[in-house]
Amino acid sequence: MARNVLFIMCDQLRFDYLGCAGHPTLRTPNIDALARRGVRFTNCYVQSPICGPSRMSTYTGRYVKSHGARFNQCPLRVGEWTLGDHLNQIGARAVLCGKTHMRADIAGMERLGIDPDSPKGRHIAEGGFEVWDRLDGLHPDGGKAPSHYNDYLRAQGFTAENPWQAFAASAETQDGMRLSGWLNENAHRPARIPEAHSETAYSTNRAMEFIAQAGETPWCLHLSYIKPHWPLLAPAPYHAMYGPEDVIPVVRSEAERQDAHPFHAAHRANHYSRIYSRPGARERMIATYMGLITQIDDHIGRLMAFLEASGQLQDTLIIFTSDHGDYLGDHWMGEKSFFHDVSAKVPLIVVDPSPEADGTRGTEDARLTEAIDLAPTIVEAMGGVPAAHILEGRSLLPLLRGEDPPWRGHVISEIDFSVEPTRRHAGRDVDHCTMTMIFDGRFKYCYAEGVRPILFDLVEDPFELRDLGADPSHAETRARLHGALAEWALARHPRTTMSRAEVEADPDATESGILIGFWDESEVQAELEALARHRAQAGQTTRKP
Known part of the structure; x- marks a missing residue:
């Protein structure tokens, strides 16, 4: 049993942008070392390829269909069990250092008479986490500022109304004129902030500060980095660590545009997709994206050294993952939101310190896993019994410990782009902007109301360049997967208020x-x-x- 859990999540990190995942030029020696100490799950999918709903699924262990927080800034409704609730039941702490993208259901709390400023209200508002430090990023001038980090920057002498925007998310010319990090023409420039005070360094320092003073109560620390998510700006020396020669070729074909699915065509019309076709833009942006990843890797190295020096490495279960990927110009797209592997598949490395896991160290596991598996894994690793009437994921501990239990035959992911510009380009009503993906390890089927389906054969077409959604020769495969998707949608879903034992005893x-x-x-x-x-x-x- 692991005494503590270090749950590391990056924001918008693709599954294939790690050295251990085969990237030919990206240097991630410390993350690669985690893979050698644990298990790298090579087929892990998020339950929605966009920040908010993906994280809500990860933190609740439940599908988007179940928890209902379908898009960014959609509140997680009052009453949803979270990882923090499950851990609190067994006397453990769930502590946040970084990003959650959590938005509180204030209206729900008011309806139930819960004061949002009360201890219970704050617990609900923070998604069940005890906040050590919250840094969600993406706080432009005039928006909500990340108070912890901004207060820190002011104390270091970085004086501005919004120091994050003015220093961490800005570059400057040689004569000192400030340049916006939101504009990708500046992606090759160093951020105005020294590396030691950057977001990644800050969050790592704060994580170590928590661990140093945590005390005897078992803890799960969610260290949630806001990078390599945009704004794509890195502090020196990471801004210049990679160049165009390090950027792998784009994966796309003209056939994808000629016979485009209407949702994909609408997504490609967005600025954040079109920019990757601008000459030189992709190379400049991805070089910085890679620099931000190596920066994270260096700080993970610091963190591992700290755990080892403090004697806590041998009893801490470590998880490394991401909330979704990034198209980076592949398939003529930018950002995320759809179901190609570069968007919906994420890296997942788990290091179980228990002797029972010695036999799997340094291995890869290709079984289909989901982000919702992490909550029950953490609960079981810390000595609890996962609440099967609430949690829809499955604990990975048996896989980590060399067991071969019956396993799932497919994974599910969902999107709702009703609040994205894609809806406008697609001409869709807000109630008809959803799509659901089912993947069985070979065929990936995507269904949405009123449009033709999407189908990829990842054995014959691993880069997902040929959409078989209208191919008559694959009608049987589409029907089979549509039936499996319908069975998932109609099958047993958790009761949430009564366990199996309680039902049987009634x-x-x-x-x-x-x-x-x-x-x-x-x-x-x-x-x-x-x-x-x-x-x-x-x-x-x-x-x-």
């Missing part, structure tokens, strides 16, 4: 003296005797009315 109506449909006492007695035999076989005790 007395039959006849046992409670509610006699419906009986003719006489002899029929009642026969039914009670039949119930007694059934409960005896199930190891239960029959209650008498």
Whole structure:
């Protein structure tokens, strides 16, 4: 049993942008070392390829269909169990250092008479996390500022109304004129902030500060970096660590544009997609993206050295993952939001310190895993029993410890682009902007109401360049996967308020003296005797009315 858990999440890190994942030029030696110490899951998919809903699924262990926070800035409704709730039940802490993209259901709290400023209200508002330091990033001038980090920057002498925007998210000319980090023409320039005070360095320092003073109560620390998410600006020396020669070729074809799915065509019309076709832009932006990743890797090295020096490395389970990927120009797209692997598939490395996991160290596991598997994994690793009536994911501990349990045959991911510019380009009503993906390890099928489906064969077409959604020869495959998707949508979903044990222990109506449909006492007695035999076989005790 792991005493503590270090749960590291990057923002917008592609599954294939790590050295251990085969990137030919990107240097990530410390993350690669985690893979050698643990298991690298090579087929992990998020439940939505966009920040907010992906994270809400990860933190609740539930599909987007179940928790309902379908897009960024959509509140997670009051009453949803989170990782923090599950860990608090077993006497452990869930602590935040970084980003969650959590938006509180203030209206729901008001309806239930919960003061948002009360301890319970703050617990709900922060997605069940105890906040050590929250840094969500993306706070332009006039927006909500990240108070912890901005306060820190001011204390270091970086004086501005919004120091994050003025220094961490800005570059400057040789004569000192400030340049916006939001404009990608500046992506090759160093950020105005020295590396030691950058977001990644700051969050790592704060994580170590927490660990140093955490005390005896077991903890799960969610170290959630805001990079390599845009604005694409890196501090020196990481801004110049990579160049155009390090950028791998774009993956796209003219056929994708000629026979485009209407949702993909609409997404490609956005500025953040078109920019990757601008001459030289992709190379400049991705070089900085890579620099930000190596910066994260260097600080993970610092963090591992700190854990080892403090004697905590041997009893801390470590998770490294991302909330979604980034198209980076592949398939003529930018950003994320759809289901190609570069968007919906994420890196996942888990290092289990227990001796039971020694046999799997340094291995890769290709079984289909989902981000919702992390919550039950953490709960079980810390000595709890995952609440199967609430959590829809599956603990990965058996896989980490060399077991071969029956496993899932598909993964699910969902999107709702009703608040994105894609909706406008697609001409869709806000109630008709959803798509659901099911992937069985070979075929990836995407369904949306009112448009043709999408189908990729990742064995024959690993880069997903040929959409078979209208190919007559694959009609049977589409029908099979549509049926599997319908079965998932209609199948058992958690009850959330009653566990299996509670349901099984609930007395039959006849046992409670509610006699419906009986003719006489002899029929009642026969039914009670039949119930007694059934409960005896199930190891239960029959209650008498």
